Amino acid sequence: MVAESYICVIVLILAAMVIALRNLRKSYGTAEGRLEVLRGINLDLSAGDRIALTGESGSGKSTLLHLVAGLDRPDSGEIVIGGRDISKLNERERAAYRRTEVGVVFQQFNLVPSLDVAANIAFHAKLAGRHDTEWENELVERLGIGALLTRFPEQLSTGQQQRVAIGRTLAARPGLMLADEPTGNLDEANGDAVLELMLSLSKGTGSTLLLVTHSQRLADRLDRQVHLRSGKLE
Amino acid sequence: MSVRSIAIAFAVTTMASLSGSQAAYQGFAGLGSADEGFSVPQPGRLFRFPADHGPHPDFRIEWWYLTANLEAPDGTQYGAQWTLFRSALAPREANGWSSPQLWMGHAAVTTSEDHFVAERISRGGVGQAGVVAEPFAAWIDDWQMKGHAIPGADQLAVIRLSATAEEFGYELYLSATGPLVPQGDNGYSVKSAKGQASYYYSQPFYAVSGSLSLPNGDIAVTGKAWLDREWSSQPLAEDQTGWDWFSLHLDTGEKLMGFRLRDEGEGFTSATWITADGRPDALPAGALKIVPVRTANVAGRQIPVSWNVQIPGRGFDVTTEPLNEQAWMSTSIPYWEGPIAFRGSVSGRGYLEMTGY
Amino acid sequence: MTTWIAATALLSHWRRRPLQLGALLLGLALATALWSGVQAINAEARASYARAAAVLDQNGLAHLVSSNGRPISQSAFVRLRRAGWKVSPVLEGEYRFGATRLRVIGIDPLTMPAETQTVDLGNAEDLLSFITPPGTLVVSPETAEKIRGQTGLALRVSDRMLNGAAFIDIGMAQRLLRRDGELSRIVIAENQRPGLEPLGKLVPTLSVREPNAQTDVEHLTESLHLNLTAFGFLAFAVGLLIVYSTIGLAFEQRRPTFRTLRCLGVSLRGLAVLLLTELVLFAVAAGAVGVAIGYLVASLLLPGVAATIEGLYGASVPGTLSLRPEWWVSGFAIAVAGTLVSSAQSLLRLMRMPLLAAAQPQAWGRSSEKGRRFQVLAAAALLALSGALLLWADGLQAGFGVLGCLLLGAALLLPAVLSGFLTLMQRTSSHALVTWFWADARQQLPGLSLALMALLLALAANVGVGTMVSSFRLTFVGWLDQRLAAELYVAARNEGEADRLRAWLATKVESVLPISSVDAEIRGQSMQIFGVVDDPTYRKHWPLIVGMPDVWDQVASGKGVLVNEQFWRRERLRIGDKLDLASDWKAAVVGVYSDYGNPKGQVIAGINALTSRYRHVSRLRYGLRVPPDQVADLRSNLSDEFGLPPENILDQAALKEQSRRIFDRTFLVTGALNIFTLGVAALAMFSSLLTLSEMRLPQLAPVWATGVTRRELALLELLRTLVLWLATFIAALPLGLALAWVLLAVVNVEAFGWRLPMYIFPYEWIRLGLVALAAAVVSVFIPLRRLAGLAPAELLKVFADER
Secondary structure (H helix, E strand, O other), rough: OOOHHHHHHHHHHHHHHEEEEEEEEEEEEEOOOOEEEEEEEEEEEOOOOOOEHHHHHOOOHHHHHHHHOOOOOOOOOEEEOOOEEEOOOOOHHHHHHHHHHHEEOOOOOOOOOOOOOOHHHHHHHHOOOOOOOOHHHHHHHOOOOOHHHOHHHOOOOOHHHHHHHHHHHHOOOOEEEEEEOOOOOOOOHHHHHHHHHHHHHHHHHHOEEEEEEOOHHHHHHOOOEEEEOOOOEE | OOHHHHHHHHHOOOOOOOOHHHHHHHHHHHHHHHOOOOOOOOOOOOOOOHHHHHHOOOEEEEEEEEEEEOOOOOOOOOEEEEEEEEEEEOOOOOOOOOOOOOEEEEEEOOOOOOOEEEOOOOOOOOEEEEEEOOOOOOEEEOOEEOOOOOOOOOOOEEEEEEEEOOOOOEEEEEEEEOOOOOOOEOOEEEEEOOOOOOEEEEEEEOOOOOOHHHHHEEEEEEEEEEEEEEOOOOOOOOOEEEEEEEEEEEEEOOOEEEEEOOOOOOOOEEEEEEOOOOOEEOOOOOOEEEEEEEEEOOEEEEEEEEEEEEEHOOOOEEEEEEOOOOOEEOOOOOEEEEEEEEOOOOOEEEEEEEEEO | OOEEEEEEEHHHHHOOOOOHHHHHHHHHHHHHHHHHHHHHHHHHHHHHHHHHHHHHHOOEEEEEEEOOOEEEEHHHHHHHHHOOOOEEEEEEEEEEEEOOEEEEEEEEEOOHHHHOOOOOOOHHHHHHHHHHOOOOOEOHHHHHHHHOOOOOEHHHHHOOOOOEEEEHHHHHHHHOOOOOOOOOOEEOOOOOOOOOOHHHHHHOEEEEEEEOOOHHHHHHHHHHHHHHHHHHHHHHHHHHHHHHHHHHHHHHHOHHHHHHHHHHHHHHHHHHHHHHHHHHHHHHHHHHHHHHHHHHHHHHHHHHHHHHHHHHOOOOOOOOOOOOOOHHHHHHHHHHHHHHHHHHHHHHHHOOOOOOOOOOOOOOEEEEEEHHHHHHHHHHHHHHHHHHHHHHHHHHHHHHHHHHHHHHHHHHHHHHHHHHHHHHHHHHHHOHHHHHHHHHHHHHHHHHHHHHHHHHHHHHHHHHHHHHHHHHHHHHHHHHHHHHHOEEEEOOOHHHHHHHHHHHHHOOOOOOEEEEEEEEOOOOOEEEEEEEOOHHHHHHHHOOOEEOOOHHHHHHOOOOOEHHHOOOOOOOOOOEEEEEEEEEEEEEEEEEEEEOOOOOOEEEHHHHHHHHHHOOOOOEEEEOOOOOOHHHHHHHHHHHOOOOOOHHHEHHHHHHHHHHHHHHHHOHHHHHHHHHHOOOOOHHHHHHHHHHHOOHHHHHHHHHEEEEEEHHHHHHHHHHHHHHHHHHHHHHHHHHHHHHHHHHHHHHHHOOEEEEEEEOOOOHHHHHHHHHHHHHHHHHHHHHHHHHOHHHHHHOOOOOOOO
């Protein structure tokens, strides 16, 4: 009885925060044995937080992001988001979580190749049940991709693809927006423009943003920075 | 089946003697014995004409053998041969394909340059080949020897002879200027010291006219011809390997038939001297002596093409020369047969046949 | 050394992808197997026709045959010989030795031209025993086994003889066949001397049949072999699709390797040579396996084909296969050629690849809009050509041309049709995932279209040939019921027995229908003329296609005759046309009847008219009409009281059963080939799906990341494959029916001379659909299991830098 109430209290406390990562560990099997990528990550994010996650190449940034996005599971630890430990969810529940609560922008191949730009933008929103034509039109306008709507991803430049990917993610208005080096494949000017758009637009949706980048310049533009080194946050 | 097997079959049944192959001859020698129901020539039998011009199916073998020494108006010499062999698988005749009689025809024309040969083989019984005594006709396919004698005359007194092959042909008219001549003892011709014999008669007195068809065109010819008729069931002794056979037209009008059957020893010779009016004188065995003068390479064999022929008792001593050394009969049973001329004590022309070389 | 290292690097690809290697080799081997298997069967059959023709028919030479249908007198032969013609007599007929019927061919070994003397009588003794009593039969070893002890004739076994035939001396043949003094034909030797009297003058009643380069049997069976070849080719083409897709994939996947090797100093030329060597080695290895499987397939199918050929055309083909170079060499050649053709595109791309091109594999097999449009145009042109051929061309080749153009055109059209269908479905769906489902299916189409085309062809061939065979069977069975109207069929052993039999039967049956026939040559074709009595049985049952109202009266009077359909069509006869049936017998065609399973023409005339013109008509066989309940009694009385051997009495049911069995056996091969083709199509599908599944991660990963489980994705993949299969299956139905129609109405008419009504068998489609579905599920199973079990890390790699 006592234990149960204790847990309830903790849950209530945690629910007050959007994201809480607790002692998160993840390793991969490689040819040289197991590689410990994350070695006990603890991180708290409040609603609307915009955090940059920086670190050297191979420090585990993408892995951490994938875990938070519900794309992969940690070996141990908790990923409590909106009061649920998503690491305990089964595949179906995790898919539902990805559909309705998270939006991810990857470095590349964000788009569904068989759908045109318009369908791609609406795709996630429709799956999430938050399809809103007006909002999508506004996004298209803001992103400057109105001329591309009938094109297919393979007909777009990398910069255009990333804009559409951001539009696709924002159209679904996820509570948590994750971006993994979204401008990594772009030149600096283009990358800045895209990032600027993402930041301003995500402000409008009130989404929490976790941006993985190795660029200090980009990181400086966010509210807060955490640095990942050898599997631990500094 | 090959032509060769036909040839062998014929050799077995007809003329083991003609076969150049000693092995074949010996291999099938067992068939040479005269039993199996075949008749065997007996001395003292008289010929009955025209019946004896026809076939004698109860004898194993028989032939109608005609050779002609011919001359074109320009004096060019030619030789022509027409032969029909009969060979019986059984001593009987039957109508249709079941007839056990086989027939083989040979035709040849010899010039000093060429020797043309053709052969025909046929079954008896269906009419493709055969001989009828009266009115006389002997034929195989389109080759024929047909009697045209006036009634009452001998069926062979006048005959028309024709043969056509791809390269050559001839059509000859023959009329006899003398009688039929029995050989040996009144037609009983002994072939070995062991007594093998055949019935044998000849018509050596034909005057010939007609034409030869050769690749270069037709040639009108005249000349002399000789017909041999012979039948038997076992013509040779087992050790006899072949023969050298002469039929000679002497310029004197006389004729000489002589042969030597070769064996492991001296050989067996026989000859008939025929007077110009057709009376035969059968010379005693050994009276004829023949000695090769010269041999030539013919079809890969050494063949004596020039002979010294002697009958000492008659002062006859001549040397023969062939019109064409290469008168090789490349038929299924090969042999040498060609026109010859002779000089010496008397001259003339004739035919030489050599088998078993 | 460099070469060896480069080769090792290239080959290592296959070690990591054994399934791909397996698909490549299996595809090539199967394609080669079906091709060389069919070729082996054809080669064996053709060789035996040629042998039969050369040995039995002396077909290399001209012949004299009777022009008035009467047997040739032996005297004609003698007349020709005595006119100098080199000719040889032949008498042919059927003779029963115990239970074995042989085609007995009487020859004269002494006059038979050397070039046709294919039977070696070895030596003189053989020759003598051949021509002297009791005579010798020259037969094949198998035939010798069958008739040993059944004849007093000596048997001589020759490996060159064909089963079911025997050479015998002409004289023995005349005696055996009771045809004294008669000949069937006269062989004319090649070299005749000039100046011979013309044949027309010597033997005016005979006509010359020129030597045939193609034998009758070859001509008749041509359609069957064309059919088999078409199937073999279809299967081969389907197999090549597998090879094409696998090689394409392997090349794309090895692009990084190519780049690395070239950076390390391997020349483009050297690389090309290495790859070419690799391909040729694969081709030879797979070709060897293919030829071996082909041999197996052929030896399994050959007895069936032999039975077909014997059943349909009466030609004998041995049931055993020999290793003829013409098919195994062609098997290897086509394996290598096929591999090179299907890898040409990939090799060409390699040659054009810049040294530092992105090592990123491109989505494979994506065809351009231009290519698609060209394909549709080509399809339209082919379909138009098919229609044009159908309307304006004649002949068997044209018939197969119609088929080929139709199938190819339809196959080329398929991607466009499917694409249209998928676009429509995509437009009408509003749910995001459903929209994606259709859009993705459409995007997958280029990669699958080759496999789907293969599937379409295989399914259409199944539907088409199945419909044809089933229609044929239904018609055939109905026709048998009409044709075999008599309850009992009896055969007397000789004319004397036949006379007694007729007298004996007179009071015991409702009617006796003589089955008498003669062989005749009508309009240059050898065929049979049957004589029939005027009996209600014919009036009621005989299967007439067209006929005058009083057709049976006309037949009975001798003024009119019936002809069978094949003769009618071949000669384009019309009712009322006159036929020369004998030198002094002309009769009008008054009706046409269907006569399935008979390669030759046939005429039916009144029996009196027939016997008055042909005195040697055999009258040994009779059909008996008796009330059905008396059949058994009559049957036992016939054998017990009358003394007819039981094997000479056949009842209707047994005869029908026998006919049906022959029919079913006849189409066994077609069925087997159908299954094989479907199997290869399934393999093509499998290999394509496997290929695609490797390329599909970039397409699936974003959807997965957006919140769709791997299981759902796998399920959608399965559904997508099934939808494509179903769409293809539905498309295959009309195509199959069109194919069946062409087979029934065009090809059969040209090949056999009869046209069959088409029936539709939806039940068979369902069965085929289920088989196809099973194949689809099997083909998709491995790729799907892979997808469902994919580690997230694999999917995540898509989004990382370079995969």
